[in-house]
Amino acid sequence: MVKPHLFIVFSLLCLFALSSQAKVTHTTVPPARIVWMSDNTGKFVSNPNHLLGTFSGQLSVSDTSYATLMSSDTHQASILLDFGKEMYGRIKIFSAIRECKVPVRLRIRLGESVTEAMSDVNMPDNPQNPTNEHSLRDFTVSAPWLGSFQCGNSGFRFARIDLLDKDIKYNLRHVSAVSLIRDIEDKGSFCSDNERINQIWQTGAYTVKLNMQEYLWDGIKRDRLVWVGDMHPEVMTINNVFGEQEVVYKSLDFARDDTPFPGWMNGMCSYSLWWIIIQKDLYMYQGNLDYLKSQRDYLLRLVKQIDERIDENGMERLDGIRFLDWPTSENRNVIHSGLQSLSFMAMKAAVQIGEYIGDRDMIRMASSCLERMKGVAVDAHDNSQAAALNIISGLSTDPEKDCETILKNGLDGFSTFYGYYMLEALAMLGKYDEALDFISTYWGAMLDLGATTFWEDLKYADVANAARIDEIVPPGKHDIHAGGGAYCYKGLRLSLCHGWASGPTSWLTRHVLGIVPIEPGCRVLQVKPNLGPLQSVKGTFPTPYGIVTVSCTKNGRGKVVCDIQAPKGVKIVR
Template structure:
């Protein structure tokens, strides 16, 4: 099958190639298969991180594992990697595939004298620490937090004589193999990663004169792409579920990078169909609120009136349910009361956030009602909004609450910015960080937002990230080791030592779709692409370059791909050129 990752849209894609991380899909797979919407490629490891010995006694000729393999074994046993064991020691090897992947591994075992399977242990890891962890070893802090929740990442198996075995589906970059049988020599031709992904073109792109921002855009795009599996997941190792609230930044990123994709509707419908009212999606009231907001934002970008019309019965009943939980304008939502993990347990902050989210949901409902010409739903939302906006809850000095209150119009943009910008990226969050950036944009603080993106998301790149994480505490970067190295003595293990709530230590996900917000934000505010009418029929171009000298990129619409370029002139003014598809009106 021919790879179709690089869309033939414009010369720009020669710059914005599919995966910046080592060109994995362009150059580093040996063969490719496809099953319906999910494709499969085989990826050769990039380097050997660690061996159990360095004297060629237990591991020999290991570099053969870094060479290409066409998938076919032969009866020749020459030139194989040899893992050896005796009663004193077993061979082990740790491989690095260069970037985060979703899938499993294929082990190709060469011919050997004894015709029986060989038993090995496999450990997959998003970091070196996770791949090296021992779940039963409580002597090393954090190491026992690695789990097999949601996907197997630590397991044993038998590899056949002169044959291949394929196993595992998880998110990983590193693989450790341990030979478990005693007194054997185990010849191996190849240990390849099996990469599962949607073979879809990157229609959206972003390039500017700041390479760090370019990389952040690309990594955000790749992060959400990996989570576009059978459904739109939140994580590929853990949280391989449809979390409806977490979906909001993911859906925005999907629309920014790929345009319309069936995985979005499939996931939204899954949430609706598995949540009969009066239930809340995922048991969390705010997640049902986000479902309404997502549908407003999706229709604005895609303009599929028939699909929006399908949501009308459920959405109307859901809005009625939300309104029934408003008392004198104050939200009183039941079910799980949750914004994001950093604010979990802070009841006052959660109320402020939920009050703002209720207003944002009612505004989305009002927009949808207008598009559907549903006067009853429009009145319900309008009346509830009038009451809800009279409430003025405190932001409590919290960045999440301040951001939401500003976006809902319950806090002045300047007051929100003061809270969000305090101590820079301290107390930023991978999920709600996007809404903090949006609140800064509302206040015209574009350069400050650019700096926060560079500092916060960029710090993950500095620590070896190739996808963005479920959680990142900015202060923990100090004295932290990179995730692609064995942690030196005296260094902080950014994966094993941190975390809380459901992501303690190595259980934390290093590829979480909700962290892809900067990709959407950079396209929306640096390229200045704002959709004004449903189906992107009208788009405003209003770039905010800050200290940048130029920015260019593309944006997918249901009419085709919009191309824009902004260049700062000597007098500081910005010259904009663009090419819009037929059916899209551009104003600027």
């Protein structure tokens, strides 16, 4: 028998080990290129290439390797820098020595796209909708004489610097971005013979990693909030790439504590349903039984609240904000269909959780609710989102028909959020070739347009005539950032780093590498690769016991030959 005081010590050590993962590091990133300058004559902006040279990080009175800006009544000296990739953090500016010691005023504009960094906030009736909401990205600062300072705190890739004071020569030694990112290892990996697919996997992982800040956010520019529905794709990506992370538990607990009954998380009934589903999925991957047991009281009350809103005929009557994703937000029939499926999924998860923690009340209540719901036919209303949830939940009376709905609609009405569940539904019907084509075409389109992280939204029809986000939009081209978005994320308010868009990362590990936990904590893994049109794939997968490695190649007859290596404690089934 373990002595009580030893158990306490062991528990504290476990908590310390988990909390040690929370370190956020500050990394300096130099500019990769100069996108634009207000002057190419050398009169108002001179020696700009010094900003791209090496810099030790220490100013010196003898250092003359600086750019010079000078504004006049008729010309405002400006320069636009590209740091090469999206990041979360701030700008650090180094002012070189000059004759006048008076501080100078600079205007700094940060942007996830070139257009955003070149935009003006607070312009009335500006259809581009640039804002300073959630994080300041357009502000005026004072730069010291022979000194450095940091400013800003947003998601960005580009920075425009304007000298506001006139007839003063300002010597700018260096500008760097200071990236704030968790110091965690990418334990999961994915590499196939298709480099585009590999880049999509990595971009999804990086998108979520940037959003792992104090809490697990939806986006690093906005909203920087814990939206629980957004969390499900994010948590699945974390499970497949980074393994167990304290920020997930912290964010789930925040959503719980922020939502007293009879409220719904984030005001949305669907987001409380997702919270239950996340709890189940998290336990399957990480096996943290103590954490799951600690959720028991809230889970039981939440299951009761849902059960009370499923009528005697098994029909959902959920209140609160009724929401799936933005493209379906105005279709009441589709929302009802989706909520019916999500409620069923949440109650199935609740039964499993009840079994894991040995809670008979939870099992009884959720099982009774499921029995009422089983007889309800769910119509997808020719909608891909509803069809996907029908298939995933197991409520679909005709999975092949629902699958055809997804394939027929294609990328029309696709969203970066629910596109993940369309991929999951296609996988359940064995449509791996079609799913990989969706991934390459839809998520790949963002890469083609210069993305280094995945976006809150992409209307695929806009891609054909769109300019890249890392260039000034040429005449006749569509501005995919300023001219995109809808609802509350119109124009430049649209987030270009949004965690809910990371679905392909976990999907590729789960279905192409074929790694699926079938017992909690990855004690038993099914490894059943599905290469589709790919010829080879290899990758790693984090478990609480260590790393699983899978390597697969099609031989001359098209048969997939696999080598699987698993740590002690993990059983592999094929």
